[in-house]
Amino acid sequence: MSDALLNLLENPRVWRGRQPTDVSGGSLAVYPTGYARLDCHLPGGGWPRHALTEILLEHYGRGELKLLMPALARLSSAGETSLGDGQDNNRADHYGCSDEKEGWIAWIAPPFQPYPPALLQWGINLAHVLIVHARQGVEALWAAEQALSSGNCAAVLVWSDALDNRASRRLQLAAEKGQSLAIAFRPLEAEGQASAAALRLVLTAGEKGTDVRILKSRGGRPITVPDMIHDYAPVSAPDYER
């Protein structure tokens, strides 16, 4: 490419559809999901950091936790270890947070009890698990916003039926402020609603397992990844290590 073209492309005002960028103009920071097949369809190759991700599903138990576990396992044992690849590392240093992040994972208003022995099997550091039994609805959103913007939590999972476009915007801003990964679980009916989330996934029953449909992804395109999750046990080591 000619220098003139490169200069033009470096101009932050030029938006490139397939080039994942975040608001500040740098390349999109992500946490790898731990599922290589899914990563290659997600912009940047993983869960968008410091942003809201929505997971829409019909029934609990569709594999929504399994999908998150590898990334959460890495986040929860983070703190002393670096996250992601080298590029991300620099980025973390740039924000000065790489050594201060405590790796807490907040579960806000979970529909059932998250079962610690199983979490441990998935590699979650239980010392960094915070469970908040908020009443459903607005209180759960309030708690999620507090947890996100406090900056202590590496990830915040929230179950709330009161989530709407305005609330998603608030959570998105809180995630940016606290530099946390925000995951909201919503019913399938929310598919038609607008949302400020950076990434929206729909989990549906597939032929052999659970299909993951990317409903919206900032800097990516909608696509369906079939049979993403097909077992109930922890993923095997090679896939996990990625």
Added chain:
Amino acid sequence: MLPRDTLPARRDGQTPSVREPRPRLKAPAGRAPVPAQQSLSLTSSPEHAEPLPVARIRPRQLWLCLHFPLLPLEALNNTRNGAVPAAVFENRQGNRRVLLANAAAERLGITLGLSINAGLALAPSLQLEERNTDKENRVLERLAGWAERFTSIVSLELPDLLLLEIRGSLRLFGDIEALRRQVENGLQEQGFQPSMAVAPTVLGSIWLARAGGNVSIVDGTNLAGALGALPLRCLEWPESIHESLTGMGIHCIADCLRLPRQGFARRFGAGRLLQLDRALGRLPDPRRSYRAPERFSEECELPEEQSDSELLLEVCMHLLSNLEYFLTTRQIEVRHVQFSFFHLRSSATHLSLGCRQAGRKKEQWFELLAIRFDRLALPEPVISIRLRSSRGQALQPEEGRLFRTRDRGYSRSIAHLTERLSARMGDDCVYGVTTAAEHRPQYAWTTAEAEPQASRLTPCAAIPNPQAHSPLLLADIRRTSSLLLRRPLWMLPEPLPLTIREGNPEYSGPLKLLDGPERLETGWWDGNGIARDYYVAVNPKGIHLWIYRNRNKEASWHLHGIFG
């Protein structure tokens, strides 16, 4: 060798007149108490061969006495404002008479002893309030706590005196004058007008302060002269004694000191003689020094019933800043505080706040208060607010970073978040988790405090290798994942009985068993024994479930978990 009886005369003769006071001050401390028959007179008159032991006081002491003559007025909030005529009255056998009036009221002719009806006739706008000695004592105690910033020895003398031993503080504050100014300014800021006096003895300083103050006597030799000139009123002796002394033509302390000791003691009581001796420093005058309470407790009365939450929060903030000062000076912090909102008719509303991490900062408590206050239903307007703290614990110094790269958010620990969350949701609703060494699934975990240092992981039956519990070894867990017992990520709080159709359990359709059984049994030691066969099942919608069959009862199936 000289004969014995010449010794006193010789000693008198040896004392050079220019340096007369010095030997008295340096008189041996072990000298016997003053004989009762001696005259009280201090002046070494020629009739007395033996010089009087003046310097029994330790010259190390120097007392600053704060006398609050206006305390009944100053203790009441409403009468603080000097521009409004205000007076305090006392109820004596149904006679309500003015005890004290502020300057504005005095200008209108309100004087001591006036009946309040007469007072109101003179000044219809007069604000009248009954004297409240309880409150005066509380105020004085608070001031004693405040005065501890000047010296470690503060003594409380009810009803209206504070005594500060300042000899030890002089070097820090410069000199007496500088210290006095600081004390005076500090008190004036709080709305008090004390009269102050400094003397080497406690009673001496008290009497001087009562006489009007503004006297500093550092040298013990000047004390007798200064005290001698004081009128007898300063002693606050009973009226009968006062009258009989006046009848004898005795009007000041110096007159009193000229009386023969024995007769004085017989007529007016040995206690009064003791007082005079102590005031002059002939006898020691030990005082109980004030000890600050271990817990903070302060009440703030509102001028009128108030229901405006912003105003109430402002008062709470004021109390919290007093709490912070209290805790900071003692280098302690607390984990619980309690606000009590008092109402005129209904019983008080209490609001307890707890912190995971002990704290003393007012902002920290105020944030918790604000979260809870929103949802607090006050049945009535509030007339007064009280703040109490729990017992304190030693201050944990904050961990600081040499280079703080970013300030927002990260400077606060997870405890700060859990405090705020549990302030709104309740303590039981915010928790961390840990595993327990137990094979029964429902007991295999417990809640734990969510705190930064937490890394307790007890052995867990679901993971065979006990070494694999540290986060660093989690890779091992993954490698041995084929050995793991299947456990669901979602657990139901209570097992859900499943309907059975044609011998098969159902949950949104017939279940297909994929894996099992895993037989879990017994628990005789706590009476909650189980006998279950656990299976992994899948329903027609493709949801993986963890179900069990109770082996005690025939064909009883339950849903226990969901493989999220």
